[in-house]
Amino acid sequence: MRITNRAFLGSVCMRIxxxxxxDSLSQRxxxxxxxxxxxxKRRRSEILGGGSSSISIVIIITIIMASGVAVSDGVIxxxxxxxxxxxxxxxxxxxxxxxxxxxxxxxxxxxxxxEPGKEVLVGDAVPDPYAAFVALxxxxxxxxxxxxxxxxxxxxxxxxxVFIFWAxxxxxxxxxxxxxxxxxxxxxxxxxxxxELQANSFEEVKDRCTLAEKLGGSSVVSLEGKPV
Numbered sequence: 144m145r146i147t148n149r150a151f152l153g154s155v156c157m158r159i160x161x162x163x164x165x166d167s168l169s170q171r172x173x174x175x176x177x178x179x180x181x182x183x184k185r186r187r188s189e190i191l192g193g194g195s196s197s198i199s200i201v202i203i204i205t206i207i208m209a210s211g212v213a214v215s216d217g218v219i220x221x222x223x224x225x226x227x228x229x230x231x232x233x234x235x236x237x238x239x240x241x242x243x244x245x246x247x248x249x250x251x252x253x254x255x256x257x258e259p260g261k262e263v264l265v266g267d268a269v270p271d272p273y274a275a276f277v278a279l280x281x282x283x284x285x286x287x288x289x290x291x292x293x294x295x296x297x298x299x300x301x302x303x304x305v306f307i308f309w310a311x312x313x314x315x316x317x318x319x320x321x322x323x324x325x326x327x328x329x330x331x332x333x334x335x336x337x338x339e340l341q342a343n344s345f346e347e348v349k350d351r352c353t354l355a356e357k358l359g360g361s362s363v364v365s366l367e368g369k370p371v
Contacts (some may be wrong), residue, residue, distance in 0.1 A: 151360025154197050196256045198355055212325040213254040214332045216247055221257055222333050225304060243276035246287040246329065252321060255287065277349055285310045285322035287329055290337075292354065303358060305338040306330065313344050359364040 170300070172212040193215040225241050232240070245261035261279050269275040272323075276290055295301070308326055310319050339359045344347035355363040361369055 157330065178215060198208050212252070212328050213249070214329050215254050215256045216357055217257045218255055219332055222289065222309065225293070226335065228302065236266065240265040240292070241289075242272045243279070243288060243290045245279055247284075248287075248321065248325070254282060255325065258286070273351065273354075274349075277298070278344070280309050280345070280348065282310075282311065282345075283313055283315075285314050285318050287326070289333070290354075292358060293367055294355065294358055295329075295361050295365045296359055298362075301358075303338055304333075305340055305354065305357065306333055306336050307348075308341040309348070310338070310341065310343055311345075 154282055196336075200247070209305055221244055222242065225244070242265050243263040245258040246255050247258045249256050263269065263272050263275045263279070265272075267275065273290070273292075276288070280286060280288075286309045288309060290305045290307055291302060292305050293300070293302050310322060330339075338357050340354055342353065351366045351369065351371045355366050358366075365371060
């Protein structure tokens with residue numbers, strides 16, 4: 144079953160954290176929510192010895208797992224633009240090519256959208272595009288990203304798109320759960336991407352070896368012109 148009103152998720156989170164009872168949950172839940180399944184999860188958590196915090200997590204997970212999220216046309220358009228590589232682009236066209244972009248959930252949490260202004264262009268005057276990309280990531284929230292990596296192996300120079308799931312440890316629990324449960328929705332639209340990186344701290348994502356490992360392991364000798 145699927146929840147059609149995703150605004151209900153935030154309502155449930157607040158009610159559970161406020162320790163309201165099942166009667167309140169029953170009155171507020173739309174008919175699409177399998178309330179009996181939520182109650183079953185609650186009883187299971189109580190049997191296992193979980194407290195109110197454990198119950199909250201179980202119920203939030205149950206609701207998110209039942210939910211769905213759309214991927215906006217803007218996300219797909221940007222992906223297709225980044226995926227297509229012209230053999231001989233003009234200087235103006237090349238300078239406007241996206242090197243990195245961030246995607247976030249819309250305010251109503253119904254769709255994955257392109258985050259305005261959060262991008263790195265090939266033509267940007269930055270000494271290190273990868274460091275510029277890392278600087279775009281929020282400290283206390285999750286994001287999806289596409290990064291067009293330029294790297295060298297012992298044999299050749301390559302360019303590949305990398306899907307990145309950014310979920311910092313100090314992001315709100317609700318945000319981490321929603322982004323994690325919605326990841327498959329966006330990955331299904333980004334067809335053909337061979338590399339994926341999940342990072343949970345700035346220390347991890349700043350280390351070029353983390354991305355190099357995903358791109359080719361020990362065979363990668365440099366990333367964006369810098370040795371790894």
